[in-house]
Amino acid sequence: MLSRSFGILSRRCEYHSGRVLLAEAVAASETASAKPVSKSVKDKLKRRELRRHSKRKADARKPASSYPLYMPISQALRYLRAAEVGQPISQQIITITTDVVSERGNLNLNGNISYNTPIKDVKIAVFSNDPEKLAKIKEEHNCHLIGGTDLVEKIKSGKQPVDFDKAFATPDISPMLTSQLARVLGPRGVLPTIKKGTVSEDVSSLIKGSIGLMPFRQTGNSISVSVGRCNFSDKQILENIIAVRSAYNTTLSSQKSKKPSLLGKTTITSTHGPGITIDFA
Amino acid sequence: MSAKQISFLNKISFKTKKPQILIDSAKYSGLRLTFQYQNHNGHMGARKFWHEYLPTLKFYNPALQVDVLRVRNNDKSNVRVPCKLEVISKDGEVLKTINMKNQKHTSIMDRLLEEVEHKPVPTKDLIEI
Numbered sequence: 001m002l003s004r005s006f007g008i009l010s011r012r013c014e015y016h017s018g019r020v021l022l023a024e025a026v027a028a029s030e031t032a033s034a035k036p037v038s039k040s041v042k043d044k045l046k047r048r049e050l051r052r053h054s055k056r057k058a059d060a061r062k063p064a065s066s067y068p069l070y071m072p073i074s075q076a077l078r079y080l081r082a083a084e085v086g087q088p089i090s091q092q093i094i095t096i097t098t099d100v101v102s103e104r105g106n107l108n109l110n111g112n113i114s115y116n117t118p119i120k121d122v123k124i125a126v127f128s129n130d131p132e133k134l135a136k137i138k139e140e141h142n143c144h145l146i147g148g149t150d151l152v153e154k155i156k157s158g159k160q161p162v163d164f165d166k167a168f169a170t171p172d173i174s175p176m177l178t179s180q181l182a183r184v185l186g187p188r189g190v191l192p193t194i195k196k197g198t199v200s201e202d203v204s205s206l207i208k209g210s211i212g213l214m215p216f217r218q219t220g221n222s223i224s225v226s227v228g229r230c231n232f233s234d235k236q237i238l239e240n241i242i243a244v245r246s247a248y249n250t251t252l253s254s255q256k257s258k259k260p261s262l263l264g265k266t267t268i269t270s271t272h273g274p275g276i277t278i279d280f281a
Numbered sequence: 282m283s284a285k286q287i288s289f290l291n292k293i294s295f296k297t298k299k300p301q302i303l304i305d306s307a308k309y310s311g312l313r314l315t316f317q318y319q320n321h322n323g324h325m326g327a328r329k330f331w332h333e334y335l336p337t338l339k340f341y342n343p344a345l346q347v348d349v350l351r352v353r354n355n356d357k358s359n360v361r362v363p364c365k366l367e368v369i370s371k372d373g374e375v376l377k378t379i380n381m382k383n384q385k386h387t388s389i390m391d392r393l394l395e396e397v398e399h400k401p402v403p404t405k406d407l408i409e410i
């Protein structure tokens with residue numbers, strides 16, 4: 001009776017998904033007489049996993065043009081813009097998703113992308129007591145607020161609203177900021193501190209390093225980042241895609257593993273649009 | 282799987298025949314549509330026009346600026362919400378106004394073709410996947 005029921009079980013297993021298989025294997029291993037069955041099921045699972053992994057690896061090496069939905073990027077963008085027509089501009093976000101094939105034990109890929117054209121405009125405030133430096137920064141960057149002690153007084157008295165997203169300072173004014181404005185700026189997370197790395201003599205390079213930086217992170221078997229909005233020009237989006245690729249390559253080359261992860265198929269899509277395979281590598 | 286996606290792309294670029302026109306970009310800069318989120322008071326045709334025809338129009342006229350302004354109006358007795366299609370000139374002036382209220386999306390498209398100077402897209406430029 002028992003053996004017959006297990007016979008049915010193992011036959012049924014062939015049609016089941018991996019998770020059900022595993023659950024059944026665990027249930028079967030609980031009874032002592034079921035040991036041979038559970039072993040074969042485990043073997044099956046392992047072989048299936050290997051098979052899937054090698055298939056994904058082979059797929060990752062295929063050229064993008066072998067996929068049925070392959071298109072040059074300019075044509076893909078034409079379709080995406082058509083699909084997004086009339087939607088609010090804040091919703092027309094273009095995203096690219098890349099498949100990642102990682103070996104067992106590899107850490108998830110993550111890093112930062114520095115975009116030529118950031119998707120969101122970041123308002124910057126710079127504090128310094130050195131007028132020369134301020135003038136130089138004002139020339140180089142598009143800063144929202146700039147000033148020294150007088151600006152601190154204005155913000156403290158409430159005349160100047162705190163409407164910036166990032167703040168930088170030079171060391172000469174930093175103690176004053178902490179003592180005077182910590183209660184105003186601290187809760188919003190825009191108080192420049194040495195610990196956060198937003199206080200330096202060379203504010204200019206700090207700003208360059210932090211504008212347009214976007215973090216990315218591998219989730220599951222893919223990485224997905226937004227590269228622009230539909231009202232960006234083709235050139236701006238292409239430059240952003242190239243920035244994404246170089247960021248991925250830096251992360252891959254710094255991966256501490258004998259077998260680095262592989263990048264596979266890349267698709268471009270928008271909020272309401274179709275997914276289209278593009279050239280990436 | 283991909284058959285459904287390909288048919289979606291072909292609907293934009295090939296299967297929808299009426300809006301396969303080239304609009305003179307030297308004369309017209311864009312279209313501006315105003316209608317309700319809700320279908321009542323005859324605003325359904327406008328919404329269908331946006332969904333059925335505007336993607337193709339945008340696909341073959343990338344320079345055409347299309348703005349869709351939708352107004353929320355849950356009050357059925359409020360009939361003052363406009364339902365109109367404006368054709369904008371190069372200088373930002375309204376050249377033509379088409380009333381879309383109580384009209385089907387096909388007849389709105391016919392009216393647009395009457396009002397706006399255009400020529401059909403040459404057959405060799407049509408894209409089919």
